Amino acid sequence: MWKPKTKDELLKEERKKEKDAKLIGVFFFLFIPFLLTVLTKFIGTQAYRGAPLGQTLSWTEILRTLPFMFFVSSIGGILMYLTFRKYNYVSTQVCPKCGKIRPLDKNENCACGGKFRLLSEMKWVENDKIEQNLTDKATSPKHTLLGLHYN
Numbered sequence: 001m002w003k004p005k006t007k008d009e010l011l012k013e014e015r016k017k018e019k020d021a022k023l024i025g026v027f028f029f030l031f032i033p034f035l036l037t038v039l040t041k042f043i044g045t046q047a048y049r050g051a052p053l054g055q056t057l058s059w060t061e062i063l064r065t066l067p068f069m070f071f072v073s074s075i076g077g078i079l080m081y082l083t084f085r086k087y088n089y090v091s092t093q094v095c096p097k098c099g100k101i102r103p104l105d106k107n108e109n110c111a112c113g114g115k116f117r118l119l120s121e122m123k124w125v126e127n128d129k130i131e132q133n134l135t136d137k138a139t140s141p142k143h144t145l146l147g148l149h150y151n
Helices: 007-043 059-087 127-139
Strands: 002-004 092-094 101-103 122-124 143-145 148-150
Touching: 007 059
Parallel strands: none
Antiparallel strands: 002 122, 092 101, 143 148
């Protein structure tokens, strides 16, 4: 059954999304210059400073272009970070009462009488776990010491 997530779970999920967006931005920032360096040194270039395909660049030429590569990749990394931070959300809704799932819509009322909520705000909990937790709490002893139960 669908249950709302706690504030702690929502905060933890938000922090994870933020961290993932930062990692993607940093990866993009570091990956693009590395990829361009490998391509220009070992594979060659097509029209880079007039070099025909197959002609590789020297390390001096590559080092001269690295600041520009890092500048371009920093802009790309920032754009990737902003994109993943802003658009990394679930656009599906679920009704906690009947379990019906649908795409994001302005109408929040379900036909069963419940109200749709964003799937990212909900979590799935097995019925057996809920019933087991309730019976465990009802039948559990008051005190436990070294595996022995005391009332």
